[in-house]
Amino acid sequence: MKKSVFLGTLAVAALAGGIAGASTLDDVKARGELNCGVNTGLVGFAAPDANGNWSGFDVALCKAVAAAVLGDPAKVKYVPTTGQTRFTALASGEIDMLARNSTWTFSRDTDLKLDFVGVNYYDGQGFMVRKESGITSAKELDGASVCIQTGTTTELNLADYFKANNITYQPITIDSNAEGEQQYLAGACDAYTTDASGLAATRAAFADPENHIILPEIISKEPLGPAVRHGDNQWGDIVRWTLNALIAAEEYGITSANIDELAKGTENPEINRILGVEGELGKMTGLDNDWAVRAIKAGGNYGEIFAATIGESTPIGLARGLNAQWTQGGLLYTPPFR
Amino acid sequence: MTSASDVPEHRFRLSQLIYDTRYRSLTIQVVTLMLVMAGAGWLIDNTIQNLHQLGKDFNFSFLGNRAGYDIGQQLIPYTNDNTHARAMLVGLLNTLWVSVLGCATATVLGVIIGVLRLSNNWLVGRLMTVYVETFRNIPVLLWILVSIALLTEVTPSPRDYKIDAATGAAKAEMILFDSIAFTNRYTAIPAVRFENSLGAIPTPLAPISLNFLALAAVLIASVWANRRLKAHAARVQETTGRRPVTWWKSLALLTVPFLGVFVALGGHLVEPALKGFNFTGGMNVSNAFVALWAGLSLYTAAFIAEIVRAGILAISKGQTEAAYALGLRPNRTMSLVVLPQALRVIVPPLISQYLNLTKNSSLAIAVGYMDLRGTLGGITLNQTGRELEAILLMMLIYLAVSLTISGLMNLFNNAVKLKER
Numbered sequence: 229m230k231k232s233v234f235l236g237t238l239a240v241a242a243l244a245g246g247i248a249g250a251s252t253l254d255d256v257k258a259r260g261e262l263n264c265g266v267n268t269g270l271v272g273f274a275a276p277d278a279n280g281n282w283s284g285f286d287v288a289l290c291k292a293v294a295a296a297v298l299g300d301p302a303k304v305k306y307v308p309t310t311g312q313t314r315f316t317a318l319a320s321g322e323i324d325m326l327a328r329n330s331t332w333t334f335s336r337d338t339d340l341k342l343d344f345v346g347v348n349y350y351d352g353q354g355f356m357v358r359k360e361s362g363i364t365s366a367k368e369l370d371g372a373s374v375c376i377q378t379g380t381t382t383e384l385n386l387a388d389y390f391k392a393n394n395i396t397y398q399p400i401t402i403d404s405n406a407e408g409e410q411q412y413l414a415g416a417c418d419a420y421t422t423d424a425s426g427l428a429a430t431r432a433a434f435a436d437p438e439n440h441i442i443l444p445e446i447i448s449k450e451p452l453g454p455a456v457r458h459g460d461n462q463w464g465d466i467v468r469w470t471l472n473a474l475i476a477a478e479e480y481g482i483t484s485a486n487i488d489e490l491a492k493g494t495e496n497p498e499i500n501r502i503l504g505v506e507g508e509l510g511k512m513t514g515l516d517n518d519w520a521v522r523a524i525k526a527g528g529n530y531g532e533i534f535a536a537t538i539g540e541s542t543p544i545g546l547a548r549g550l551n552a553q554w555t556q557g558g559l560l561y562t563p564p565f566r
Numbered sequence: 567m568t569s570a571s572d573v574p575e576h577r578f579r580l581s582q583l584i585y586d587t588r589y590r591s592l593t594i595q596v597v598t599l600m601l602v603m604a605g606a607g608w609l610i611d612n613t614i615q616n617l618h619q620l621g622k623d624f625n626f627s628f629l630g631n632r633a634g635y636d637i638g639q640q641l642i643p644y645t646n647d648n649t650h651a652r653a654m655l656v657g658l659l660n661t662l663w664v665s666v667l668g669c670a671t672a673t674v675l676g677v678i679i680g681v682l683r684l685s686n687n688w689l690v691g692r693l694m695t696v697y698v699e700t701f702r703n704i705p706v707l708l709w710i711l712v713s714i715a716l717l718t719e720v721t722p723s724p725r726d727y728k729i730d731a732a733t734g735a736a737k738a739e740m741i742l743f744d745s746i747a748f749t750n751r752y753t754a755i756p757a758v759r760f761e762n763s764l765g766a767i768p769t770p771l772a773p774i775s776l777n778f779l780a781l782a783a784v785l786i787a788s789v790w791a792n793r794r795l796k797a798h799a800a801r802v803q804e805t806t807g808r809r810p811v812t813w814w815k816s817l818a819l820l821t822v823p824f825l826g827v828f829v830a831l832g833g834h835l836v837e838p839a840l841k842g843f844n845f846t847g848g849m850n851v852s853n854a855f856v857a858l859w860a861g862l863s864l865y866t867a868a869f870i871a872e873i874v875r876a877g878i879l880a881i882s883k884g885q886t887e888a889a890y891a892l893g894l895r896p897n898r899t900m901s902l903v904v905l906p907q908a909l910r911v912i913v914p915p916l917i918s919q920y921l922n923l924t925k926n927s928s929l930a931i932a933v934g935y936m937d938l939r940g941t942l943g944g945i946t947l948n949q950t951g952r953e954l955e956a957i958l959l960m961m962l963i964y965l966a967v968s969l970t971i972s973g974l975m976n977l978f979n980n981a982v983k984l985k986e987r
Contacts, residue, residue, distance in 0.1 A: 312948050319620060319953075340951035341621050361725070371842040373751055378940070379948030384634045387646040398844065399636045400751070401934040401945075415723035416751050416853075418843045458621060 252324050252456070252463035253297065253514055261303050264290035265323035268308040268404050272429040272537050272544040273329055282306045285537040286327040289348060289454055292523040293325060293470045296515060301526035310404050311379040315340055318457060325467050329423060329452040331381045341458035345468035348453050348530075350550040350559050352446035353382050354424035356431060359439050361418065366445040370395040375408045375417035377401075382422050385448040405430060419443075423450045425538065425546055432543040465513050472562040473520040476502055477529035479553050479562070484528040491521050501565045509565060530560065617954070626959070628950040629654065635945050637936045639852055642772035650946045655771075657941030658963060664858055664937065665924040665967075671863035672923060673916075676870025681900060683875050694871070701868035707929050710861030714933045717853040718750040727840050745837045747845055752852045754838035754845035761832025777831055784827045792819045854935035858927065866923045873915045877908035910983040917975040921968050928964075938963060 256262050266274035266286055274284040282290075282304075291301035307323050318326045319341065329351070330336075332344040355374075357363045366389070374397045376383050383399075390397050400417045402408045409430055412420040420427065424446060431437045454471060456464045477483070480499050482490055491503045500506035504517030511517065527533050534551065538544045552558025583593045617624060629651040636646050641659045644652060683694035701709065722738035727747060729736045740747040740754075747754040764776035795812055803809040838848030881904050889899040928939040936944075938960060947956035 312944060315948070315951060316953055319951075336951070369843075371844050371846070373844060378945050383945065384646075384949065387634055387636045391646065397636075398751075399638045401638060401936065401940065403931065403934075411718075414718050414750060415725075416718055459619075 252460045253466065256297055256324055260298065261305050262290060262294040262297065262325070263305050263307055263323045264293070265307045265309045265314055265317050265326040265328055266290065267328045268310055268406065270329070270405050270426060270429050271433045272542065272546075273425070274306070274327070276306070283537070285349070285533060286329060286454075288527040288533040288537065289327045289471060289474075290325070291526045292474055293467055295522040295526040296470050296473075296519040297466065299522060301522075311377045312403065315342060318342065318455060321457075324456070324463070326455045329426060330455055331423075332451045332453050332455075333381060336455075342455045343458050343464045344453050344455045345464050346453050346471045347451040347559075348471055349425060349451075351423040351425050351450040351452050353385050353421060353448040353450055354427050354446055355419045355421045355443040356412070356427045356440055357419045357443060359441050363419075363443070366419075366443045366447065367393055367395065369397060369419055371397070372418035373398040373400050373416065375400045375402055375411050375420045377405065377408060377422060378403060380422070381448070381450065386421055389447040409433070423452065425452075425544075428546050429538065429544050432545070437543075462514055466515065469513060470519075470523050472565075473502055473523055474530045474533065475553075475560050476562045476565060477520075477524045478531040479555065479560075482524060482529055483532060484525055487521060487524055491518075498565055507566075613954070624954065626955055628946075628952050628955070631950070633946065633949075635949065637941060638934070639855060639936055650942075650950065653946060654938065654942040654959075657936055657938040660935065660941075661924070661927050661930075661937040661939075662967070664855060664862070664930070664935070665920075665927050668859055668862040668866065668923050668927065669920050671859070672866035672870055672919070675863060675867035677874050677905075679867060680871035680874025681878065683871060684878060698868045698871050701865050702872070706861060706865040706926050707932060709865050710857055710929055710932055713860045714853060714857035717857055721748045721750045721853075724749045724751065724840060724844050727845075745835070745848075747838060747840075749845070750853065751844075752850040753856065754848050754850050756835040756837045757847070757849040758833055759836045761834070762830070764831070777833075780831070781824065781827060784823050788820050788823050792816050795819065852935070854930070854933040857933050858930050858935050861929075862923050862926055865926075866919055869919050869922075870916065873912055873919065874908070876915075877912035878904055880911045881907050906982070907984075910979075913975065913979040913982060917972055917979070920971050920975060924967060924971060925964065 264287075266282065266284075269275045270284070272284055274282060274286045276282050287304075287306065290304045290306065294304045295301040307317060309317050309323070309326070309328055314326055314328055314330060315336070317323050326342075327348075329349065330344075331351075332347065336342050337344055355366050355369065357369075363369065369390075374386060376386055376399050378401045386397070386399070400411060402411055405422070405426065408420055408422070411417055413434070420430070422430075424442065427442050431440050431442070434440060454467055456467055476498075477487075480496065480502070482499060482502070487503070490499055491505065493505045494500060497506060501509055502520050504510055504519070504521065508517065510519045513519070528536070531553075534546075534548065535541060538546045540547060548556070548558060550559050552560065554561040583589050614624075630649050632646075633648055633650045633653040634646050635653070637644055637653065637656055639660055640656045641663055642656060644656045679694050679697060682690050683698065685691045685694070724747075726737040727740065727749075738747075745756050760777045764780060766773040766775045795815055799810050799812050836847050838845040838850070841847075844850070885903055885907065886899055889903045890896075894902065927937055928943075930937040931940050931944060934940075942956055942963075943960045947953055950956070
């Protein structure tokens, strides 16, 4: 009798173990910590301060997901990844989600077996040069040395763009943004190319940002967004709808200031559904009904996060542009919460 | 009385597999083999299952796809329209190029330093000791990074060579009759061009220039003629006891035909000139390459120096004394008596150093030199997401390269080792 109970428990445990291994949500809950892959250091998007506290636009998303899943935005372990290591880190399970200005492309979504769950920043590739070089257009870069991070979409766009314009360049391959910054400042390259937002963030970290200009050409579409592993749809849904909740919160005027008031119930049924006052949306993803409240409280809605990390009042000074709400002429548009 | 029980039974018992020394070694080997095979099987099965779980397959067809990225340093023609396989080849050739140059430089430096470390001159000996100990005890990556830092921080950028309209002078000047320019990206050096080119043979790998083939043929013929000349001198010496003076004949044999063909082909040097952002016309040797080359050579040279020193010390002092007694000068004693004997001690560990240098060249990624690790193991791996295939392929290639080096060096070792008759 005892023996069979023991064996039965073992079998159930093994079965549970098998299931737990397949579900990222359970893994994260059991661990009590979200492993979030971020940039190794890009001011405004993801960078640690002197005390090792990470902050930034991408980091805010990690915090929101941690708050939604674990109830505490601080329960995140930030895993710095380079352009080369990021997808392997995700595929191997080292990180639960990737929030690292990564471009959503066809082959990454299909062949690399990643799931991009949305777009948190609509970007495009640009070039930065020294003001004293007198260059005003990317087409004047014939024969220039261009610093480029390896393993990125920008690397491929760069080759395509110079070929299309029938001009040549010398690629100087670098591994991380920090290395690119150093090489560019040392004069090892005439131009530095990456996503325009990344350029703005990099320039903001310079001692003399006014001596560098970002050229007007945007040579590609770079929809940057968080990614999860292919195959765990529940986890994908959680990250996707956490991002959507942040965007929708801005659209409906839910801010970190008024959220406690609104969470008591409002006249607007959509707000009620987002905040879990009405319906059972949270349960559908395997979370509780307050998930969105916690996510939005973690760093505010999308607009608040944008303004605090990369917006016009920050040194990075990015305008909302394409990243404004659809009601303001931008591209941010979430599916309905119902 | 005879007893039937005297005849022992020669029936094989299972316990003999463990207790009988005749069978035990076999048992252990069979069990070990089975364990190793089980381990390998488990690894492979696990990999297949995990890949399946990720929804990935295992195939190398990505090598035939368009690469789409550019490579800064290339020995064979390559554009971003070529395949990943060709990008891999470009990387492999870059790896081999820096390894071959590195091994050659390290050997020359190592032999000189190893010999000088045994010098009776106190200062020279100690200086070489300091060199060996510093380079041997600091990781090679740091030496590579120090080299690139020196190259990029100390040298001016190409635009510093531009003549300022206001002052009428440039911030930096080219050296050696305006032919060489050090910059923080590359060193611009003159390139060889031919007026009357013989053309080139197109091959799938790279077009082979007939000019260079012609020059190489002339050089080989000259070397062969020079050897005949020396053999002739040796014969004369054996019969008459007097060695004819050959140095000027050798010099003429080695240089005149070569220069003759060079001039006939209209060969001349094109000096680099600043045009736009960068120097064009000449050849730009990238700093990444120089840093990697210098780092690897200086580091490995320290090890080779120790090997050479050990080899020399292994030769009995009597050999040197005997050579001195015959009236040989110290440098001839070293090159004719000691070093040839020391080679049999030096060559086997030298093989390891060559292998190490070749493998260490994969640190190229630190300075942005596009070797095999940078192309196949870096960009291709990342753009295609084929980690397992790319890494496996890379391991196989490094294995093949290492085994080839080892094989060639063993042939050399067989040629120089002590002949026992």
